[in-house]
Amino acid sequence: MNLWARFRGGVHPDARKTTAQCATQPLPRPERVVLPLRQHIGAPCQPLVKKGDEVALGQPIGDVDAPVSAPVHASVSGKVVAVEPRLTPGGRTEQAVVIEAAPEDVPWEGLPEGLGWDLDPESLDPAFIRDRVRQAGLVGMGGAGFPAAVKLTPRPGSEPDVVILNGAECEPAITSDHRLMLEQPEQVVLGLRLFMRACGARRGVIGVEANKPDAAAKLSQLVAGDPALSVEVLPVRYPQGAEKMLVWALLRRAVPVGGIPLDVGVVVQNVATAAAAAVALAEGRPLTHRIVTVSGRVASPGNWRVPLGTSFVDLMQAAGGLTGALARVIAGGPMMGIAQPDLDVPVIKTTGSVILLGPEDLHETPAGPCIRCGRCVTACPMGLLPAQLCDAAMASDWARAERFHVRACMECGSCSYVCPARRPLVQSIRLAKSELGRRARGGRG
Template identity: 50%
Template sequence: MSTFTLGGIHPPEHKELACGVAVEVCKPPQRAVVPLSQHIGAPCKALVEVGQRVVAGQLIGNPEGFVSAPVHASIAGKVTSIEAFPAPIGRMVPCIVIENDKSDEWAVFEDDPNYMERAADVLKGRIKAAGIVGMGGATFPTVVKLSPPKEKKIDAVIINGAECEPYLTADHRVMLESPKEVVGGLKILMKVLGLNRGYIGVEENKPDAIEKMKAATSGDKDIEVYTLVTKYPQGAEKMLIKSILNREVPAGGLPMDVGVVVQNVGTAYAIYEACRAGKPLVERVVSVTGQGVVSPKNLKARIGTPVAQLLEVCGGLKGGAVKVISGGPMMGFAIYDLDTPVTKGTSGIVVMEDNQIVHRVKFNHCIRCGRCVEACPMGLMPLMLSVYSEKGLYSDAKDYHLFDCFECGSCTYVCPSKRPIVQQVRLAKTMVKP
C-alpha cells in the first residue's frame, strides 16, 4: 500500500452511514437555481432571457474566459429570473432560475459508440462543450487541465478514488455501480493527453471498490490500480501524486510541473458520458449523510436542486441537527440557507448534530505545542500562519508559504486550543497577492 510521507491525520470516517446505500435518482426540482459560476475562473454570460423556455441539457451560460466552463439547463421549463443567490461557498453569485414545466424534455445529444476512434481534439472539444469541471470540490475546468503549456510534458494521469473526507461516499458508489464508465473516462483522458500510462488510487477502506476497479481494468496493462493507506488528506492532488508516483510537486507548483494530471472519479464518469453520449454535466451523485439525517443516502441530483429537497428525500433532519455542510466536514462550507442549490462541485451534504460540534465563543492562544506542524501534509508551520493572520501581519504570513496551504483542515482538527487556523489562513490569502 502507498501513502504520502509528511503529516496527515485519521479523523473518524463515518462512511458506514451511506457507503452501503445504492445511488437513488432524485426527482427533478420544481425550481432549479443554476449558478453561472460553478467553477474556478470567470463566470459565464447568460445566453437566455426571462420568459424564455429551455430544455434540459441546453446551453444557457457561455464561458467568458479560458479558465471557465459552460453551464447548461438541468430541467425543462421557463426562465423566471436571472438574479443573485447564495452559493455553497457563502457568497452571492448570479443564477438562472428555471420553473419546471414537468415535460422533462431534453436537448438532442449525439450518441457515438465509436467515440474512442475520434481524434484527441474532438474528444477534448466534447469535454469542453459539456462544461465538465473537477467534481471533487475544487471545480477547476477540466479542459484547462487538459491543455498544458508545450513545455509541460505530461506522462501520467491519475484518477482520484481516495475520497478521504469523512462521511462522503458518492465516489465510492460511482466506482461500485459504474466501474466501466469510470475506466472509460480514464482511457479518454489518456487519449486526449497522448499517454500510455494511467493510474487509479483508492483508499484501503473501500475494498469492494478496489475489487471493482481491478476487475474493470483486467487486461489493460497500461492502467494500474493502487491501494492507498487510509489517511487524510490522501485524496489531495499533491498527496496522491506522492503516494502513487513518488513525485513531489514543488512549492507554488502544479501537478503538471511534475508531468501529472489528476481527475476525480465523478469527473471521469462525466467525461465518459460527454464523449460517448454527448451529455453535458447537468447532474451528479451527492452523498446526503451525517448523524443529523434520518436516512443517509447517495442521490443523483440535477444541478440547481435545493439542498432542502435532498434532505426531504432522506427523511428530513433529526431534532439534534445544528449544522448543514456542503462538502465534507474537513474542507466543506457550512450553509445558512437550505435553498442553496446543488452545483457541479457539491460532493456531499453532511448534517452534524449538536453533540458533535465544539461550541466556543472565543478561541484560545496558541501554546506552541507543534501538533499542527506534525499534522500538516505540506510541511508548513500553520501556527505561524495563524498568529500572523490574527495580528493582521498578512505579508509575514506570506513569507511562511501561505499560498502552499490548500486548507485541508488537519491543523485545525488537531489544535488543542481550538484555534480557527484554516479560517485565519483564508483571511490572510484575501489580504495579500500570491
C-alpha cells in the same frame, strides 16, 4: 494495499462513511432548479436564455468565450422564471438561471451525437475529446471545480505522461464517489482512457483509499489486462485526496509550491469527472446531474442522483427530513466543506455531499493559548508551521506569514483539527492568504 503510497503528515478523522452501502437513488424531480452561471474556477458564464424562455434538458443556458470556464446546462426541461443573483454553496452570490420544471424532461435536440459505449478513445482526435469535455461543462467534481478541458490541454514544455483519477474520497462522511466507482466503474475507466488520449499520457492510475475495497476490486477487474492502467489502493489518511499528496503517494513526484501537477507531468481528475466525460462522449449528454451524499441528522441518509440546481431543502426532504434541531449545514465534507447560511442553496457541479449537523455535533469551545505542542506541525501535509502562521496572521504581520510560506497552505484543516487549544489555525491562514492576495491585486494598479 500499497503501503509505500504515503505522504508526510495528515490526520485520521473518524471516517463516518455510514452511507457507503446506500445505493444511489434517483431524487424525486424537483419543482425548480437554480443554476448558478459560475460553478467552476474561472470566468462566469453569460446567460444564453432569458426569463420566459422554454428550455430542454441539456440545453446550454450559459457560456462564455474565456480560456478558463465551463458552460452550464439546463438540468431539467422547463421554463426560465428568473435570471438573478442567488446564494451559491461556495458562499458567494452569483448570477443564476432559475428554471421551473415542466412535467417531463425532453432532451435538447441540439445535443451532439453520442459515439456509443463501445467507442475507442485511441481512434479519436485529442482536440475533439477536449472540445467535447468543454462543451459538456465538465469541471473537477471533487470540489475544486477547475474546468476539466483546460487541465487536459498540454502546455509547451510540460507534456503529461500520467493521468491520475482521484478516487481517494478522503473526507469523512462522503460516499458519492464510492458509489459512483461501484455502480459505474465502466464509465470511470472509459473516462480515464479518454483523458489519457486527450492529453497524450500513456499511463493511467486510479487511486482509491483502502476503505473502499469493493470499488477498488471492481475497477481492478476492468483494468486487468491493460498494462497502461492500474488501480492503487491507498492507506486511509486525510488529506490523501489532495492533489499534491496523491501525486506524491502514487508517483513519488513532488509538485512545487505554486505549481500544478502538470509541472511534474501529471494530470489529476476526479473519478466523477471521468465518468461524466465518458457519458459526454458516449451519449452526447452534458453534465446535468451528479451523485450527492446526504448525511447527518436526517431520517434516512444516503446517496442520490440529483439534477444540478436542486435545493438542499429538497435533498433534506428526500432523506426523510430532519431528526432534530439543525445547527449547521455543510456543502462538502466536514474537513473542508463550507458552512451554509441558509438551507435553500442549490447543488452545483462540485457538491458531492451535504451534511446536516445538530447542535450536539458542533464542538465550539473558545480558543485557549497556544501551548506550542507542535501537533499542527506534525499534521501539516505541506510541512508548514501553522502555529507560527496563526501568530503572524493574528498580528497582521503579513510579511512574516510569507516568510513562513503561507501561500503553500492548501487549507486542508488538519492543523485546526488536531489543535488541543482550539486555535483558529487554518482560519487565520485563510485570512492571511486573502489579505496577501488583496494586497497583490491592489499593488498592481
